[in-house]
Amino acid sequence: MTAAAMAWQGRVFGSVADVLRSRGDDAERGQALVRLVLVPLLCLYVVPKLLGSEDRAEIWLKLTVAYLVAYIPVSVLLYRDIVQRPGQFHGRRLFGMANDYFCMLLAMAVGGAATLPVYATLLWVTLANGLRFGPRYLIGATAAAFVALGITYYFNSYWRENPDMVLTLVLTTTVVPAYVLTLITRIHKAYHAAMEANLAKSRFLAQASHDLRQPIHAISLFTSVLRDAGLGPREVQMVDNIDRSLESVSRLFKSLLDVSTLDSGRVTLKVEPVAVQQIIDDVVRQNSQAAQRAGVELRPVASTVWVETDPSLLATILQNVVNNAIKYAPGRPVVIGCRRRGQTVSVEVLDCGPGIAAEHQPHVFEEFYQVRERGDRDVEGVGLGLPIVKRLANLLGHAVALASRPGHGTRVALSGLPIAEPQLAEREQQVVRPASAMDGLRVLLVEDDEAVLRATASLLESWGCEVDTSTTIPETFEDCDLLITDYDLGGGVTGKECIGVVRNMQQWNIPVVVMSGHDADRVRDELGDPDIPLLTKPVRPAELRSVVLASALDARA
Known part of the structure; x- marks a missing residue:
């Protein structure tokens, strides 16, 4: 040829x-x-x-x-x-x-x-x-x-x-399309085989992520109970070390689940007006402990701007970028803010870390690519944070760019967010409520995993709750103030059916908390009730405590 x-x-x-x-x-x-x-x-x-x-x-x-x-x-x-x-x-x-x-x-x-x-x-x-x-x-x-x-x-x-010329044209019209048809057929087969392999990988990642989340979720709850068991300083320090390790593994599984969800095409956009400051505050709050351990000062820049975007996906993007900054710029400040650019907004994260060499910068958005130099310290993660950021930004129609100078730091900017009109109904401010509100709270806990069931029950009881447990939808149970249920209960039964049965037996809309290790957007869509709190496993004890506390006050209002 x-x-x-x-x-x-x-x-x-x-x-x-x-x-x-x-x-x-x-x-x-x-x-x-x-x-x-x-x-x-x-x-x-x-x-x-x-x-x-x-x-x-x-x-x-x-x-x-x-x-x-x-x-x-x-x-x-x-x-x-x-x-x-x-x-x-x-x-x-x-x-x-x-x-x-x-x-x-x-x-x-x-x-x-x-x-x-x-x-x-x-x-x-x-x-x-x-x-x-x-x-x-x-x-x-x-x-x-x-x-x-x-x-x-x-x-x-x-x-x-000129019959010879005509014969040449006829042969050309026969041979060239036939050859292209062969190429198309081969490429179709190769493309479908590659798609099937990619879907198989996504299914494996999703299932592995879910199956491993369950024991990690249980371990996290057990360590929280252990911390309140009157341990000495040395033992408490060991529990803290276990917690930090679990947090790292939890982030890894969340990245794997994010990748599998994106590969499957199940991500649906829910674009709405949102205050950028609310998203930034949430991300800062979620990363405050990790930043404190790394000696990083998170500096959010106040803003009153509203944008049209999917708040959940925007939060995931910022969460990954800020997490990267904390990992690669320990002991340095990290600034999170936004800039107006005409009729759009650019949300930016700046760190004062060592920066990224020029030869690495074109590859940082590739899956599993990590910036490593000889003698560098080990950093947790597998190189999925920025690739997820890139894919989510493309899905939203925003642009993401990275600029870095070795020795001066790195800036990641998400641009092209359309400015929206401020909404009158501001999000309700969270109020710190006294822990005594949970004393005597009657909780029905439904969880098909025995280890997670025992861990969650132990933690709730340590907070003063009275817990009735079941691995399936219970046929009978004592009156309760709150239902906490896993979403996938096995045998084709989900938390949605559990909620319906319990509320019907109780004869009132009992407060509900749902926990799941699967794609949160899918679970929310299937629940069909945006007012039901949804916690993604592995759930942090503090997060569970806050939600249960709020539900306790609602139940007793």
């Missing part, structure tokens, strides 16, 4: 791979855009040739010129319709293809030798239809090309006088 042929094959493979990754309406829009350019260029070449032809079939010449010129506004209308009504409309595609081939047929059939180069356009359009729309369209387009060649041969005296 020649170098030119290899290069052409590489371009074909690349084009097919791009099309396979794109949506059908994007492919149709691309074809319509090519038509907008191609039809005027074809007219500029063919019309002068026809008007200057010595073959004076006046009526056919006039009809052909009129059709070619009229097809320009038709192409514009086709493109406009695709933009306004995106989607896969086969009738619209066939209409465009039929007009394309009729246009090229007229040019070749009415003209003589001068319009022979139109055949190159015919072959290009045939291959483009196959590459954009798939094997069936390639076969149909090739059949249309053969029809155009046959009619041209019948009406064009120059073609009849």
Whole structure:
């Protein structure tokens, strides 16, 4: 195979791979855009040739010129319709293809030798239809090309006088699309095999993350109970060390679950007006302990700006960026704030750490890539934080950029957040409530994992709660003030059914707390009640305590 042929094959493979990754309406829009350019260029070449032809079939010449010129506004209308009504409309595609081939047929059939180069356009359009729309369209387009060649041969005296040329065109129209069809079929198979392998990886990550979260969740709760068991200073320090290690493992599993959720395509956007300061405050609060241990001072910059975005995904993005800054810039301040840029906002995180060398910066958003130099200290994590940031930013339609100078620090900026009007209803401020509100609180705890059940019950009892436990939806139980349930209870039963049964038996909307190790967005959608608190495993004891405390006051209000 020649170098030119290899290069052409590489371009074909690349084009097919791009099309396979794109949506059908994007492919149709691309074809319509090519038509907008191609039809005027074809007219500029063919019309002068026809008007200057010595073959004076006046009526056919006039009809052909009129059709070619009229097809320009038709192409514009086709493109406009695709933009306004995106989607896969086969009738619209066939209409465009039929007009394309009729246009090229007229040019070749009415003209003589001068319009022979139109055949190159015919072959290009045939291959483009196959590459954009798939094997069936390639076969149909090739059949249309053969029809155009046959009619041209019948009406064009120059073609009849040169049968060897016509045979060459027919062979080219046979061999090239057949070769491209083989490439498309192979790439389809390879693409689907790669997609299946990717989905299998995502399923494995999701299942492994969930299965490992359960024991880690239980260990975290047990250590919290152990800390309040009258230990000496040395033992308390050991418990703290265990907690820190569990926190690191918990972050790793959260990253794995985030990746598997993104790979599965289950992430749904819930764009709404949100105060940037609320998101920043939440992220600072969640990272305060980790920052304190690392000697990092988190410095949020006050802001009153509101933006249109998904608050949950924005919080996840900032959480990953701030966590990276704490890990790689220990003992240094980290600034979190935002800047107005016209009608958009840029949310930025700046640290005063060692910075990132120039050769590493193009790769930091690649999965599992870690900046490591000889003699560097070990840093927790597997290189998923910034890749998740990049993918979530793309999903939201925002841009993320990293700038760093070795020895001066790193800045990560999320830009393109549209400014929104401030909302009148500010989020209710959290109030610190006395722990005595939980004394005697009757809790029904439903959890299918025995270890997690024992750990959660022990922790609740240490806070003064009276706990009734069950591994399935209980048929009978004592009156209770609060229901805490896992979401996946086994046997196809979920926390949603558990909530319905318990509330029906209690005859009132008993407060509920749901815990889950699965995708939080999926669980929230299935619950269908935004007022039910949802805690993602492994749950931090302080987080559980805060939610139970709030529910206790609601139950006794």
